Amino acid sequence: MKKRLMQFVTCTTILGMAMVAGAAGISTDVVKIGVLTDMSGVYSAIGGKGSVTAAKMAIADFGGKVLGKPIKLISADHQNKADIASTKAREWADTDHVDMITGLLNSGCALAVQKIGTEKKVISIATGAGSTTLTNEHCSPYGIHYVYDTYALPKVAGGAIVDTGGKSWFFLTADYAFGHSLEKNTAAFVKAHGGKVLGQVRHPLATSDFSSYLLQAQASGAKVIGLANAGGDFINAVKQAREFGIVQGGQTIAGMLVFLSDVKSLGLDVAQGMNFATSFYWDRNEASRKWSKRYFAKTGSMPTMNQAGVYSAVTTYLKAIKKAGTDNPDAVMKTMRGMKINDFFSINGHLRADGSMVHDMFLVEVKKPSESKAPWDLLKVIKQVPGDEAFMSLAEGSCSMVKK
Numbered sequence: 001m002k003k004r005l006m007q008f009v010t011c012t013t014i015l016g017m018a019m020v021a022g023a024a025g026i027s028t029d030v031v032k033i034g035v036l037t038d039m040s041g042v043y044s045a046i047g048g049k050g051s052v053t054a055a056k057m058a059i060a061d062f063g064g065k066v067l068g069k070p071i072k073l074i075s076a077d078h079q080n081k082a083d084i085a086s087t088k089a090r091e092w093a094d095t096d097h098v099d100m101i102t103g104l105l106n107s108g109c110a111l112a113v114q115k116i117g118t119e120k121k122v123i124s125i126a127t128g129a130g131s132t133t134l135t136n137e138h139c140s141p142y143g144i145h146y147v148y149d150t151y152a153l154p155k156v157a158g159g160a161i162v163d164t165g166g167k168s169w170f171f172l173t174a175d176y177a178f179g180h181s182l183e184k185n186t187a188a189f190v191k192a193h194g195g196k197v198l199g200q201v202r203h204p205l206a207t208s209d210f211s212s213y214l215l216q217a218q219a220s221g222a223k224v225i226g227l228a229n230a231g232g233d234f235i236n237a238v239k240q241a242r243e244f245g246i247v248q249g250g251q252t253i254a255g256m257l258v259f260l261s262d263v264k265s266l267g268l269d270v271a272q273g274m275n276f277a278t279s280f281y282w283d284r285n286e287a288s289r290k291w292s293k294r295y296f297a298k299t300g301s302m303p304t305m306n307q308a309g310v311y312s313a314v315t316t317y318l319k320a321i322k323k324a325g326t327d328n329p330d331a332v333m334k335t336m337r338g339m340k341i342n343d344f345f346s347i348n349g350h351l352r353a354d355g356s357m358v359h360d361m362f363l364v365e366v367k368k369p370s371e372s373k374a375p376w377d378l379l380k381v382i383k384q385v386p387g388d389e390a391f392m393s394l395a396e397g398s399c400s401m402v403k404k
Contacts, residue, residue, distance in 0.1 A: 024326045026069040028097050031327055033059070033314060036088060036113065037103030037128060039077035042206040042232035046259045047105040047128045050307040053298050055102070058314035066321050074098065078109045080205060085109035086116055093120035099327050100125065102146075102313050105306065107131035107178035114143040121329045125317065127309040130230075130257060131181040132392060135354040139399035142329055144336070146357045147309035148279050150178065151392040153256055154186035156277035156361045156385050161224060161254050162193035169254075170222035171200035172213050172237060174229035182228040182256050190226075198222045207233055210240045218246050230257040235265050242270060259304040263378045268369040275365050277390075280305035280345050281379050284362075287344035302376045305345075312345035348387055354399035358387040 035055050037047040052075045059071045074096065078085035085104070092098035093116060101117065104110035105128030117124040118140040125144040126134060130153070134145045169190050173179040179202065187197045198220045201213045214237070217225045225246065227237050234255055241253050255262070258276040282292035282302045291311070295303045316336065321327050324335040341349030341357065349359035363383040372378065394402050 024328075026067055026321075026327050027099075029069055031066055031069060031071045031318070031321065032092075032096060032098045032100075033071065033073050033317070034089075034092050034096075034098045034101045035073065035075040035103045035310065036078050036085060036092075036101050036109070037075075037105045038080055039075075041080050043080065043105045043128065043230065045261045045265070046231050046304045047103055047306045047310075050295075050299055050301070050303065051103050051105075051127070051310045054295065054303065054307045054311040055314050057295065057298070058311045058318070062315065062318045066318050067325065067327075071318065075103075078104075078106065080106045080109065082106075082108040082112040086112040089113040089116040089122070089124075090120070093117075093122045098122060099329070100314075100317050102127055102310055102317075104129050106176075107134070107181070108176050110134060111138055111177065114138065114140050117142045123317070123329050123332065125313040127313050128306045129178065131177045132185065132397075133177065133181065135352075135356045135392075136398045139354050139401055141401065142333060143355045144313075144351060144357055145355055146313045147305055148257075148277075148361070149356070149391065150181040150185050150257075152279075152361050152390040153182065153277045154189045155390055156363050156383075157254070157256065157275055158186045158189040158226075159193045160275060160363055160383075161252075162190055162195040166224040166252055166254065167195045168222045169195060169197050169224045169226050170217045170220040171197070171226045171228055172210070172217055173200055173202045174233055175202040175204055178230070179228045183226070186226055186228065186256050203229070203233070205233065208236065210237045211244070213237075214241055214244055214246060218244065218249070218251065222251065224252045224254050227253065227255045228257075231259070231262070234258065235262055238266055238270065259306070260302060260376075260378065261304050263366055264301070264376070268367060268372055268378065271366045272368045273366060275363060275382070277385075278305050278362050278364055278379075279359065280308045281362065281364060281381060282308075283377065283379070284381060285344075291344045296376075308345045312341070312343055315343065316341055347384075350387075352394060353402050354394060354397055356391055358391045360387050361385045361390040 104126040110126040110129030320335040347360040
């Protein structure tokens with residue numbers, strides 16, 4: 001009996017050791033990272049190939065290996081279509097054994113991929129999507145929202161615009177999850193600061209003709225026309241608003257999600273004086289300048305916050321694997337939630353239980369042409385807002401993983 005008991009204990013111990021050994025290290029002898037983003041559409045300038053370049057830089061700077069195993073990068077264009085994003089994510093998980101997917105420059109695409117990630121235990125780090133549903137009703141144990149969201153952006157910028165006289169608003173909104181979320185949250189902050197919303201109109205993604213929408217906004221008489229869109233849609237709306245004489249007529253155009261590439265495309269003559277929120281500006285300090293100049297040497301442009309965020313997200317993920325001693329997604333997520341994320345992109349960053357990577361945000365203003373001293377000298381930082389003030393609190397959220 002004693003002999004049999006000893007045999008049982010020995011076998012159990014060996015089995016336990018085997019299970020631990022199987023959970024440690026790199027599961028397929030390679031860490032695979034996928035950048036799934038808009039490569040050719042309305043958001044390609046703010047993510048696209050620049051995000052792939054940023055990911056490659058992160059992997060190279062990490063030494064190309066983690067825990068002695070190679071790091072491989074693959075990329076694809078989701079074309080701003082959730083079904084394409086979902087299909088590609090499933091293929092990457094089932095066939096290519098991808099460990100982490102980042103980019104996701106579209107809230108519909110990000111939500112679709114995060115759902116696949118939950119099913120397949122693949123970590124997704126959204127660096128381009130905005131909708132707060134990612135960390136609320138659709139939160140996931142394997143989903144991370146990294147760069148900004150549609151709560152932090154208007155919290156930082158919307159209230160500031162109302163406080164300086166923009167008391168009445170009319171929204172021109174991209175008609176999908178991101179736009180709806182941005183409009184809803186901005187409207188709440190406008191009202192909280194004593195402003196009022198006179199109406200809204202919604203447009204399809206990648207709209208080329210904004211005339212009918214802008215005429216409705218103009219006719220509303222609102223002091224502020226809030227653009228709850230981004231990328232090419234934002235640029236086209238601003239340009240056409242000037243053609244219609246809306247700005248000259250005394251109404252203000254407020255972009256609720258604006259990127260450095262947008263300002264560069266519009267030019268300082270058009271964009272000067274515009275206030276908006278951002279999580280990153282290349283010329284903020286020595287560390288951001290040093291990295292951004294390296295990025296510029298490879299791409300010919302300074303990075304958007306999405307592109308800088310991809311580098312930071314990939315680096316943070318690889319650091320977590322190294323610290324955890326494994327690429328097991330549960331172990332990596334647990335490790336990341338215990339890390340402080342401070343680099344050239346993130347200030348006071350930390351990953352919460354709901355998947356939100358909270359970090360300081362900035363209120364910026366577009367410079368006048370006379371203030372700019374170089375081609376990419378476009379913005380000035382007006383205010384730094386602590387992350388815990390900028391982002392939605394856990395108590396306000398609705399993530400089922402958060403204990404209240």
